[in-house]
Amino acid sequence: MFERVRVIASDIFGLPQAAITAGSAPENVETWDSVRHLSLILALEETFQLQLSPEETERIQTVGRAAELVEEKLRTAAG
Amino acid sequence: MQLRQEIDSLIARGDAAGASHRLAELWQQESGSAAASYLTSRYEQLRPAGRFVPHRFAILRSFTLEPIVPLVRASAFVAGIDLALHLGDFNAYAQEILDDRSSLYSFTPDTVLLAVQTRDIAPDLWSGYADLRPDTVATSVARVVDSFRSWISAFRQHSSANLIVHTLEPPPIPSLGVLDAQLDAPQANAIRQINDGLRIVCRKHRGVFLLDYGSLVARHGYTKWHDEKKWLTARMPISAGHLIHLAQEWLRFLVPLTGRSAKALVVDLDNTLWGGVIGEDGMHGIKLGAEYPGSAYQALQRALLDLHRKGILLAVCSKNDPDDAMEALRNHPGMLLRPEKFAAMRINWSDKAQNLREVASELNIGTDALAFLDDNPVERAQVRAALPEVIVIELPRDPSQYADVVRDSPFFERLTLSQEDLQRTALYAAERERSRVEQSFTSKQDFFRSLEQEAEIAPVERASLARVAQLTQKTNQFNATTRRYSEQQIAEIAARPHWQVFSMRVRDRYGDHGLVGVAITRDDGDSCEIDTFLLSCRVIGRNLETALLSHLAEAARARGLTSIKGWFFSTKKNAPAKDFYAQHGFTLAATNGDGSLWVLDLRTALIECPEWVKLRILTGEMN
Numbered sequence: 001m002f003e004r005v006r007v008i009a010s011d012i013f014g015l016p017q018a019a020i021t022a023g024s025a026p027e028n029v030e031t032w033d034s035v036r037h038l039s040l041i042l043a044l045e046e047t048f049q050l051q052l053s054p055e056e057t058e059r060i061q062t063v064g065r066a067a068e069l070v071e072e073k074l075r076t077a078a079g
Numbered sequence: 080m081q082l083r084q085e086i087d088s089l090i091a092r093g094d095a096a097g098a099s100h101r102l103a104e105l106w107q108q109e110s111g112s113a114a115a116s117y118l119t120s121r122y123e124q125l126r127p128a129g130r131f132v133p134h135r136f137a138i139l140r141s142f143t144l145e146p147i148v149p150l151v152r153a154s155a156f157v158a159g160i161d162l163a164l165h166l167g168d169f170n171a172y173a174q175e176i177l178d179d180r181s182s183l184y185s186f187t188p189d190t191v192l193l194a195v196q197t198r199d200i201a202p203d204l205w206s207g208y209a210d211l212r213p214d215t216v217a218t219s220v221a222r223v224v225d226s227f228r229s230w231i232s233a234f235r236q237h238s239s240a241n242l243i244v245h246t247l248e249p250p251p252i253p254s255l256g257v258l259d260a261q262l263d264a265p266q267a268n269a270i271r272q273i274n275d276g277l278r279i280v281c282r283k284h285r286g287v288f289l290l291d292y293g294s295l296v297a298r299h300g301y302t303k304w305h306d307e308k309k310w311l312t313a314r315m316p317i318s319a320g321h322l323i324h325l326a327q328e329w330l331r332f333l334v335p336l337t338g339r340s341a342k343a344l345v346v347d348l349d350n351t352l353w354g355g356v357i358g359e360d361g362m363h364g365i366k367l368g369a370e371y372p373g374s375a376y377q378a379l380q381r382a383l384l385d386l387h388r389k390g391i392l393l394a395v396c397s398k399n400d401p402d403d404a405m406e407a408l409r410n411h412p413g414m415l416l417r418p419e420k421f422a423a424m425r426i427n428w429s430d431k432a433q434n435l436r437e438v439a440s441e442l443n444i445g446t447d448a449l450a451f452l453d454d455n456p457v458e459r460a461q462v463r464a465a466l467p468e469v470i471v472i473e474l475p476r477d478p479s480q481y482a483d484v485v486r487d488s489p490f491f492e493r494l495t496l497s498q499e500d501l502q503r504t505a506l507y508a509a510e511r512e513r514s515r516v517e518q519s520f521t522s523k524q525d526f527f528r529s530l531e532q533e534a535e536i537a538p539v540e541r542a543s544l545a546r547v548a549q550l551t552q553k554t555n556q557f558n559a560t561t562r563r564y565s566e567q568q569i570a571e572i573a574a575r576p577h578w579q580v581f582s583m584r585v586r587d588r589y590g591d592h593g594l595v596g597v598a599i600t601r602d603d604g605d606s607c608e609i610d611t612f613l614l615s616c617r618v619i620g621r622n623l624e625t626a627l628l629s630h631l632a633e634a635a636r637a638r639g640l641t642s643i644k645g646w647f648f649s650t651k652k653n654a655p656a657k658d659f660y661a662q663h664g665f666t667l668a669a670t671n672g673d674g675s676l677w678v679l680d681l682r683t684a685l686i687e688c689p690e691w692v693k694l695r696i697l698t699g700e701m702n
Contacts (some may be wrong), residue, residue, distance in 0.1 A: 049320075
């Protein structure tokens with residue numbers, strides 16, 4: 001899951017995939033502004049066919065957290 | 080993931096064509112926000128090698144649209160358009176339109192989009208309808224239409240750019256539920272009245288177009304299109320999966336506005352226009368008719384017939400025995416497209432790319448104006464490799480989706496329809512007859528005389544504005560300066576002092592060609608400068624350019640000018656006009672990069688209209 005989210009983050013933030021880690025966050029990714037944050041949320045929703053609530057989007061503070069959240073949502077949906 | 084790595088290594092190796100192919104393929108597979116950001120950054124690297132049409136696009140809006148920017152830029156790049164984008168400030172569209180010093184106008188847009196939501200501009204009609212009385216409804220409707228009217232006319236005063244206006248959408252559920260439909264004045268009617276008013280306003284201005292937003296939303300499903308949570312938290316009303324559909328709808332306007340539309344669609348026959356193979360299955364075996372699965376192919380033919388009605392030429396390119404194929408085209412009871420609907424046909428066993436080149440040359444258009452429809456992925460790949468500029472339509476395996484794929488393509492969109500568009504195929508049929516007669520004459524002069532050509536030259540007028548602008552946008556071959564003008568710009572130029580805009584209509588014994596020539600001149604001291612001189616490819620090589628030029632020279636002389644001059648700017652395509660000035664006695668006065676300036680002294684030289692062209696000069700003012 002992290003690998004798929006990493007590709008999305010690399011596309012959105014315009015960085016090579018190797019530069020994206022679980023710890024990548026607005027503080028250490030220069031291009032991670034509010035507009036790209038919204039694009040990231042939209043890309044996750046499109047790719048994994050899910051909807052993230054405002055509370056959930058607030059929890060996305062690192063790429064690692066985003067991957068965990070998507071995994072959790074997909075598991076709940078499947079279960 | 081792998082495709083991205085492959086693309087990056089193609090770019091690193093400098094293989095721009097290969098990289099463009101792969102980028103389009105990636106977009107086909109995943110047209111979403113992530114891929115859009117990737118695509119735009121890579122296309123930007125290809126910009127120096129690519130042949131993109133640059134276009135400046137400004138978006139004015141009442142809601143959050145930032146995330147759509149990469150989506151519309153990626154969609155445009157795939158269609159060959161390099162968009163420079165200006166996103167107006169959130170909900171500041173009115174100020175930006177009204178203030179002629181706003182960032183909107185300093186951006187100098189080619190096209191502006193105005194996206195305003197019903198709930199922003201008419202909250203009472205959106206969610207407060209139950210509180211309203213019939214007279215207050217009417218007042219609200221009038222207020223909204225008046226606002227749009229004043230914005231649009233202010234916009235036209237400050238800018239000659241194209242304007243696309245979103246219509247207003249009705250709310251998903253009326254305030255009064257099912258009772259609404261029982262009322263004299265249902266809520267949805269109020270919104271419809273606004274849209275009707277908007278239509279009247281837009282039709283009064285040139286270059287102002289409506290985007291039917293309600294239909295777009297309905298097509299994708301009302302409840303799925305909207306995302307109420309994002310609206311409340313980020314002022315973004317459209318759900319993640321649907322922003323791309325809005326971007327694609329914009330592209331349906333941007334493609335024709337940038338001249339990227341296809342002029343002709345070349346179609347395969349077996350398993351495309353009908354199910355099965357005519358050479359094996361025979362007339363009674365192929366599937367085509369009202370019943371499934373023949374109905375899928377008939378639906379595609381209906382879609383192609385609709386393109387034909389919009390002036391897009393149809394042509395056939397099929398590997399077949401010509402007799403078998405023609406028998407089906409002529410006599411199969413399920414056929415909607417009879418042979419006369421096709422402007423060119425290539426039914427043979429040769430290579431399709433070569434056939435497409437021939438079709439383009441027979442129709443006198445570039446191969447980049449051709450679209451190609453074929454069920455066979457191998458043929459599509461072969462054409463794509465040999466002629467990367469051809470618009471190859473990707474077809475799914477299921478024939479029942481063919482018609483929708485064609486209707487969905489932005490490359491067949493038209494924003495205006497001229498008289499010429501409506502009779503184009505008939506004109507080409509007459510041209511075929513003319514070529515046949517030409518071959519039976521021994522001398523060119525005899526042939527020209529036999530044509531009985533009549534050229535009618537007139538100042539541009541309201542009725543001819545659309546066609547004149549269209550010719551400046553579409554003519555590539557016989558075009559001295561290739562300056563592109565919108566309808567609005569032509570109207571402005573014609574109104575300027577010392578400028579003249581002429582149109583030329585041509586008729587001959589085979590039919591009426593309609594408006595096929597344009598010249599724009601500007602008096603500069605005692606010299607007349609030709610700003611634009613073009614002829615439609617349909618009438619190249621018949622001395623009509625001499626007829627038009629003779630009139631420009633005579634008119635300049637009558638205004639007391641002593642010379643006439645014109646630039647020729649060389650492009651990839653305008654070789655047919657290269658020697659035009661030299662052939663008419665002009666001398667080279669200056670060169671500048673790809674440009675050369677030619678001058679003729681009117682005191683000593685004369686340009687005579689050839690005796691085989693009967694010239695009629697009309698005068699008049701724009702009305």
